[in-house]
Amino acid sequence: MSIQRTDNQKAERKLAEQRYDHLQKKRLLIIAAITISCFISFCFDIVTGPSSLSVKDVFTALFHSSSTDTAIDVIVWKVRMPYALMALLTGMALSVAGAEMQTILNNPLASPFTLGVSASATFGAALAIVLGITLPGISANWVVSLNAFLFAFGSVLLLQAFARWKNSGVGSLVLFGIALVFTFNALVALIHYIATPEALQQVVFWSMGSLARANWEKIQMLALVIVLVVPFTMASSWKMTALRLGEERAAGLGIRVNRFRFMSLLRISLLAATSVAFVGTIGFIGLVGPHIARMLVGEDHRYWFPASLVTGALVMSLASIASKLLVPGTLLPVGIVTALIGVPVFVYLIMRKDRQS
């Protein structure tokens, strides 16, 4: 009888272990599949555009650039490629920033856009342009991003202070974030009045959120920030997962939660601000990317972070394609497309939260 039970137990354990291993493998496969989809979407993104190039033209331009005529070369390398790459990179940056924010603030509605981090970064960037701030020896792009970062960081500190002060009511934090969005949007509108026409054009472009001004320098800078920041994000995976089990639990494990949070907020600001500085306010990617990733791989952050990264890139890349196709002959600002995708998800999440509490 007791031996029978032990045998049963052994069998049950074996089965459970197999299920667990299977689950882990499945998660890796899902991430791989999304990554491949990203690549495919990226190719489509390059192929689509107002000047109709054939797929063959594009591929010749990509891989044997010397043999094609220069007009196609220019379109592919100077316009399409930067546009498509920038879509991937901003998708990555915003989505990872959103994922980190959701865990750190313990709020699935958190993202750089919904809580006003993007808006404050936009304001910072606009301010730098309008005031014409320059730093000797540093390119204007960097100065603008730096100021965007400073404002983004200020706003996440504010958000964190609010979350701690109100003891993290999910709803009230979101409302506070929306208040930040309104405030900074109003401030940006104010800047419209004092800006010179040239500066105004640039500032308006931010408020729209568009990939149209992507260039290789910006791509390099954003890629650099991602490459520098995301490894730290990944290294924090275990602690982030533990934080999901409750702040008390995490602190009990010996994690210095405050310091840990602060470092995360720093990463969030860097990622969000750099992308905002280059492409303007593109909404909801930081909400939608992590959300889809969570449904696919769960919240073991070892999988969830990379999954958010590639999902964000994929959604953004698809949005970029859609921005060229939705209204034939017109290139929509990509921010409009992401809002069309994002708002329903946002509303759905709010309703789900309501049902739970």
Added chain:
Amino acid sequence: MKGQREVYIKQLTAGYPGKPGIIRQLTTRPLQPGMITALAGPNAAGKSTLLKSITGLIPAHGEIIMDQKNILAFPVLKRAKLISYMPQYLPFDISLSVVESLVASLKASPLDQISTKLPEVKKRAFDLLEEMDIMHLATEPINNLSGGQRQLVSLAQAIIREPEILLLDEPTSALDLHYQVAVMKWVKQYARRGKIILIVLHDINMALRWADEAILLHNGKVYRHDKPGAVFTKEAIREVYHVDADIESTGSGHLQVIVKDQPFD
């Protein structure tokens, strides 16, 4: 050697910003390894606050002595290695499976992270599920668990690091009779490995049935700290809980609190 690993609390004061002194100058007798000490007291007596201050989640003054050293002065990591705390309230809406949560509970600790490899951690997680007889929950998403099952998983998360001092905040409050008994048996077994266990029990009868000693907390102080039978007397229950009750001995020799018929006014 005897008495070496015992822990006692001396003049401990702890509270929250704006609410200092929830725990006031609290002193206990030594808590012996291998023994279960029940912590009881009315709502808001400060039971959770006491456990949190021992864990180091909230600042505290005074002394918690073990091996002639003050645990309060330990660096965060050393203290975390020694003590594990199971919170009273468990977060909800977590997309993790049970095993994943256990593995993370071990791997996230700055201490264990360095020393323990993933396959070893995984093995420990499954060993624990086996010991606690909840293997069937292994790959269940935590979100799908019942309140009682969550509590079991939370207990597992606290125990997986095999702490010397285990602090449990009402671990049985959502459990049915079967799992109440299962958990208390399990805790007893863990205690017998020479661990120190302080467990908040709302149900005085459970304290009488399972604990080796009991601390009755009242207004942030120890009202009485003794064998459970000596702590939960008629007088103590009247004074601390404002309830008239009889203490009766069951056929099997255990004590039980029977609340008297209360007059309505």
